[in-house]
Amino acid sequence: MYTDTVDHDEFQLLEETFRSAGPEAVFDLLIGRAREERNHRLLFGTRLMQVRHRLGLPLIETEPAMDVAAGQRPAYEAAFRDAAREAGELCLAGGDIVSAWPYFKALGEPAPVAAAIENATGGENLDRVIEIAFQEGANPRKGFELILEHHGICRAITWFGSNRDYDSRQACLKLLVRTLHRELAAALKETIAAREGAVPQTGSVSELIAGRDWLFEGTSYYIDSTHLASILRFTPELEDAETLRMALDMADYGQRLAPMFHFRSEPPFEDIYLDHAVYLRALLGEEVEAAIAHFRRKAAEPGDTTPAEVLIDLLMRLGRYAEAVAASREYFPDANITPRSCPSAVQLCQMAGDYATLRTVAREREDLLGFAAGVIQS
Template identity: 45%
Template sequence: MSDAFERLGQALRRGGARAGFEVLAGRFREQKQYPALFELRLLEKRHELGLPLVQTETAAELAPETRRAYDEAFIQAAREVGSLFLADGSIARAWPYFRAIGESAPVAASIEAFCSAEAVPADRRDPAAPSPVAEDAGPGRASEDADAVIEIAFHERVHPRKGYELILKNYGTCRAISFFEQYPDRATREDALALLARTLHQELLAALRRSIEGAEGAAPAPAASAAELIAGRDWLFGEYDYYVDTSHVISVIRFSLDSARPETLEIARDLARYGARLSSMFQFRGEPPFEAGFPDYAIYLDALLRHEVESALAHFRGKLPAPGEDPSAAAAQFLVRLLVRLELYREALDVSLAHLRELGREQLICPTPLELCQLSGDYERMAGLAQEQNDLVSYTAAALQLEQARATSST
């Protein structure tokens, strides 16, 4: 018999079950046998409750009070073991225990610490901190730890923003763009987009600076935009010259059309203006209303930033097809979205009623006519639309608000 069994036998003989449990718990902790510690905690509870020490019944067969006590012991054991794994920096091994009890906050905090550790130089890292990505991982290659953390943080939605950060850091812009299309958390999507846009923009500025320094023999003056670096340097744009992957630029611009952050919109506009300077080899014909590609995107982003609004609106009004000419009515939909962002709700409603009233909700990428009625406060048209659509619920909403508006105006 090994020493471990002998010590356990002595503890059981001298102190009974409690002493035996304590000896085993100490051993499992010391040897970091945490899954065994989890099983021990459940055994301890089964002993306390007078249940068979090897489980043979289902949870449904337990009396309600017994089941509640056993469930609580399960939660406490999972929390204890998950916390021990986290203390050892093993997020991947901790997560199944916390997932089983529906607690993600401790794991999210550890992911935050994991990402922070990556930002610290190797010679200054706390040895007790969770292990960051291997030093030689580099873009396109992540350590095993990072892959596991990305899976938990991003795909299992424990900390999507940090998971996305790890994807961008370890796999680069191309993979990050692909993952952005499936970004799982609306609350932090703007943060992820800002990070993606900022990263691509910095890559562009760095590439432009290198090219300028190589050609001019001196580094250019510090600049926060590509427009500043490009000004007066037409030679940067020969037939085959580009400075970051053009498909990445297009993707980030498209993503940014939904952003509400001026900083992200400014970066996207700078990218669009840079793209417009590329040779015809790198230009593209986009879908309506962005047929001209980069120039059209730059005008739209200008309007979102409240610059040259009237000329931008005139530009995109001029792209409206005759009703029925474009089945997707993409030009009308993007104009409606722009008008809504500019809080020009009544014009947005007019455009919608002229071009979009035949489209179902599932075909729209902009607010519906009824939603535009609500935004514009036009309850009379809401009531008329509701009658046309045989929508009694929306008609009730319109009638009640119309009555309230009339009562308010008469007081």
């Protein structure tokens, strides 16, 4: 039940209003006060009390919804939703995203909060707004922008790793790559201007470093190499060609750095700059055959299946489904062992629309359901 500091004259006013005009006038008076003071709790509580009065229920709820009869429940739930929406809108009208979110989250209507977050720039509740936007999914892209702007790339990398939603992950990865690329280009341009007396007009990292070996003399570097290595590990997920090009630029830059900045990574990206450059270049349609051969060699090495999965995923991304299926059958011949990070042979056949091969693969693996899918779709 809502309580707050109230002038005693207001209690008298409520009594007089009830005597002269009845309960609905009391509710109207409370709603007017709530709106005037932007008091969302009073507004929500009054609206619920109002519907309880109209339904003949006790005005003060003692057990949540237990006293609402089945025939009354639709009207009660509709009023509850309307009250929550009205209270949430009151919060947003006052710029209070944090207080608005529980109402709209309960309604399953994140759009109004997402729109408000789009215009957020800072404030004392910024960290909570970021949590709502990014971690709770109200507006992940904008939440990630706010992380980058107010907490920097290091924190953004950490937060990005926890995001498993495909669409927002793509949007956030683009922001991450573009932000680091912009920082790298700016640092290179500043250094070049100091040496050559003019600021280069290009924003392309590959163009900035071309023919300027002096940029990499000694142990020179222009962005935090741990940030670069961390972000490159995510870049095989990219689909946007422009951002892929930026990621490739940074991988090529990384290859020029002194050995102390070449960090070892997990197979098949042991040489984090070179191996990512090969992969990203292939996704851009460049040196494709060399890339496939590069990762075939890695897949053939004994040990973990991750290199094979990367090869299969690359072939799939390139639209070379027949080769991807063949690789999957080669490296995952046991039907009981399925890839962890790429589609299975059966899934690849489905994606390619190759139902003849789907039947063959399903028969090999004694997969009756997969075989049925191949027969029915042929």
